[in-house]
Structure formats: C-alpha cells, structure tokens
Amino acid sequence: MKSFASSSRVCSAPYPPSSEHTISHEEYEEISEEDMDKLHENLEVLCEAYGPDDWEVEYSSGVMTLTLPPHGIYVINKQPPNLQIWMSSPLSGPSRFEYVDGKWTHHRKSEVTLGTLLEEELRVLLDRQGVERAAKEWEGTGLV
Numbered sequence: 001m002k003s004f005a006s007s008s009r010v011c012s013a014p015y016p017p018s019s020e021h022t023i024s025h026e027e028y029e030e031i032s033e034e035d036m037d038k039l040h041e042n043l044e045v046l047c048e049a050y051g052p053d054d055w056e057v058e059y060s061s062g063v064m065t066l067t068l069p070p071h072g073i074y075v076i077n078k079q080p081p082n083l084q085i086w087m088s089s090p091l092s093g094p095s096r097f098e099y100v101d102g103k104w105t106h107h108r109k110s111e112v113t114l115g116t117l118l119e120e121e122l123r124v125l126l127d128r129q130g131v132e133r134a135a136k137e138w139e140g141t142g143l144v
Contacts, residue, residue, distance in 0.1 A: 023099055028083045031099055032062075035143055036078065036085075039118075040064060042142040050126060050134035071125050074118070085114060091121045103144040115143025 023031065036059065043057040043066055057066045062078035072090025079086050085097045085104055097104035097114045104114035119140045126135035 023083060025080065025083070028080060028099065032078050032080075032085060035104065036062070036064060036076070038142040039076070042140065046122060046126075046138055050131060050138050052129060068125055071128070076114075076118075087114060087118065089118075089121060091124070092117065113144055115141045118143075 040057060040059040047055040047057050054069045055067065057064065064076040066074040074090065075088040077086055083098060087095045096107045098107050106112035123135045
C-alpha cells in the first residue's frame with residue numbers, strides 16, 4: 001500500500017505591513033507625499049543654512065537623495081506597494097517605516113521613527129563637521 005503526503009503553503013506579499021493600523025493606498029499617497037515634501041524643505045534648510053557647501057538634497061519622483069560628503073549618502077524613498085518609506089543611511093544602514101498612529105514607525109522597532117532616527121544622525125554629522133552650533137540651532141526634520 002502506498003501513502004502520499006502533501007502540504008500546502010500560503011503565499012503572501014513580500015513585505016506586508018506588520019502593524020494592525022494600516023492605511024489605504026490613497027491615504028498613503030497623500031500622507032507620504034506631504035511628509036516627503038516637509039522633509040525635503042527641512043533638509044534644504046539644513047544643507048543651505050548649516051551644512052558645508054558640498055552638502056545637498058534632491059527630491060524627485062518619490063526618491064530623496066541627501067549627499068553629505070565625506071560621510072556618505074542617504075536615500076529616502078516611497079514604497080507604495082508596501083505602504084512604507086524606506087531609508088538607506090550611511091550610519092545605521094537600511095530601514096523601513098510604516099505609518100502608524102500619525103508617524104512613520106520602524107517596521108521592527110516601534111520606538112524608532114523616521115523623523116527621530118534621521119534627525120539624531122544628522123545632528124551627529126553636523127557635530128562631526130565641527131558645527132556644534134548648527135547641530136543645536138537646526139529645527140530638525142519636521143517629522144515626528
């Protein structure tokens with residue numbers, strides 16, 4: 001007598017939102033665009049008013065590039081299929097953020113937000129550049 005065994009797998013999207021507080025794609029587009037615009041404005045202030053002459057920020061088609069020689073490049077981009085914003089940092093590496101309770105929250109570390117992580121790192125880099133005053137005076141990313 002022969003016996004057969006089978007198993008079934010459930011396939012899911014590659015990076016489903018991990019929170020119970022998901023937002024619709026329409027809400028994601030509105031909120032992420034507003035927050036990326038706000039972030040871009042505040043990073044322009046950082047580069048123009050406080051950073052060295054070779055620091056620059058560019059934003060186009062949902063992708064923001066913050067170039068901070070000699071420290072490296074930040075890339076912050078929208079990920080609409082996953083309802084996330086992704087950040088690649090020369091200090092902390094890659095991170096993914098989901099919109100939960102009014103803020104972009106790290107997908108694995110709920111105590112970490114996009115605004116606070118980025119702001120802390122940029123203040124460290126300003127300090128490393130020898131512009132401690134700027135690190136204290138800059139108003140920040142504008143994000144929670």
